[in-house]
Amino acid sequence: xxxxxxxxxxxxxxxxxxxxxxxxxxxxxxxxxxxxxxxxxxxxxxxxxxxxxxxxxxxxxxxxxxxxxxxxxxxxxxxxxxxxxxxxxxxxxxxxxxxxxxxxxxxxxxxxxxxxxxxxxxxxxxxxxxxxxxxxxxxxxxxxxxxxxxxxxxxxxxxxxxxxxxxxxxxxxxxxxxxxxxxxxxxxxxxxxxxxxxxxxxxxxxxxxxxxxxxxxxxxxxxxxxxxxxxxxxxxxxxxxxxxxxxxxxxxxxxxxxxxxxxxxxxxxxxxxxxxxxxxxxxxxxxxxxxxxxxxxxxxxxxxxxxxxxxxxxxxxxxxxxxxxxxxxxxxxxxxxxxx
Numbered sequence: 210x211x212x213x214x215x216x217x218x219x220x221x222x223x224x225x226x227x228x229x230x231x232x233x234x235x236x237x238x239x240x241x242x243x244x245x246x247x248x249x250x251x252x253x254x255x256x257x258x259x260x261x262x263x264x265x266x267x268x269x270x271x272x273x274x275x276x277x278x279x280x281x282x283x284x285x286x287x288x289x290x291x292x293x294x295x296x297x298x299x300x301x302x303x304x305x306x307x308x309x310x311x312x313x314x315x316x317x318x319x320x321x322x323x324x325x326x327x328x329x330x331x332x333x334x335x336x337x338x339x340x341x342x343x344x345x346x347x348x349x350x351x352x353x354x355x356x357x358x359x360x361x362x363x364x365x366x367x368x369x370x371x372x373x374x375x376x377x378x379x380x381x382x383x384x385x386x387x388x389x390x391x392x393x394x395x396x397x398x399x400x401x402x403x404x405x406x407x408x409x410x411x412x413x414x415x416x417x418x419x420x421x422x423x424x425x426x427x428x429x430x431x432x433x434x435x436x437x438x439x440x441x442x443x444x445x446x447x448x449x450x451x452x453x454x455x456x457x458x459x460x461x462x463x464x465x466x467x468x469x470x471x472x473x474x475x476x477x478x479x480x481x482x483x484x485x486x487x488x489x490x491x492x493x494x495x496x497x498x499x500x501x502x503x504x505x506x507x508x509x510x511x512x513x514x515x516x517x518x519x520x521x522x523x524x525x526x527x528x529x530x531x532x533x534x535x536x537x538x539x540x541x542x543x544x545x546x547x548x549x
Contacts, residue, residue, distance in 0.1 A: 336381065503521065519544065
């Protein structure tokens with residue numbers, strides 16, 4: 210068994226921690242955590258049309274783009290070493306419905322985009338969102354009853370159909386973000402039964418009912434549909450930590466290849482506990498509100514943009530995250546690559 214240092218026995222001046230901080234080379238020598246483009250997943254918003262690039266006002270530097278422009282972004286990811294692109298669709302209002310049936314249209318926006326991306330960049334990992342909120346007329350992540358309650362089993366059946374359509378299009382990772390109970394097992398069983406044995410599942414396992422999602426909902430157009438409703442009957446309360454471990458344990462047992470904590474910065478304790486408890490591939494989502502805050506502060510000259518960007522991403526790695534979904538992915542990758 211390893212002998213651990215008794216920190217209380219360390220004495221000055223025998224031990225001077227500043228010795229290793231004097232030079233750049235020595236700081237690098239004892240660096241405990243690294244950050245690389247390979248740690249990033251880049252979330253992008255895709256819409257119908259050609260040569261369309263619409264600003265997301267609440268997310269400076271983020272756009273809703275059409276497929277032709279998305280191909281250029283995919284090329285940048287390959288060049289900068291960002292291994293995965295995560296797709297989030299902006300669905301036309303007339304395609305939205307109470308049950309979100311457009312989610313499993315094999316000729317819908319997401320399957321067409323997946324096929325095109327895999328044709329042009331077969332070695333770039335593609336991840337797709339498995340959830341109904343972009344497709345429902347009410348903005349919830351599933352089918353609702355007369356009281357507005359999201360129905361678990363009916364919703365899960367639709368999510369299975371959605372995941373199968375995405376897998377058939379060639380996606381590498383399906384990422385259920387809906388927080389329905391038992392949906393990971395149902396999706397895993399369906400993928401196996403249909404021969405999609407290599408399709409990975411990244412489960413949004415500990416997804417909290419957070420106020421930090423606002424700009425994202427603006428981007429995909431679900432904020433207006435959701436109105437004054439909330440998602441507290443299926444997303445987790447921000448007061449809870451033990452519950453997160455139970456959720457993660459369930460998703461791993463049901464066949465998730467990777468688990469995720471969302472949001473990121475306010476939930477570093479959850480990331481740390483999940484990684485420590487399960488030693489399982491653990492991811493974190495630096496969500497739209499976190500991104501928007503840093504962007505706004507930097508735009509006002511209150512913070513150094515590049516430094517806080519890297520510091521925030523390093524915090525996720527330090528907490529134990531293997532990978533980070535972040536809107537900073539390309540900017541951070543370029544900065545890291547330039548410093549080599």
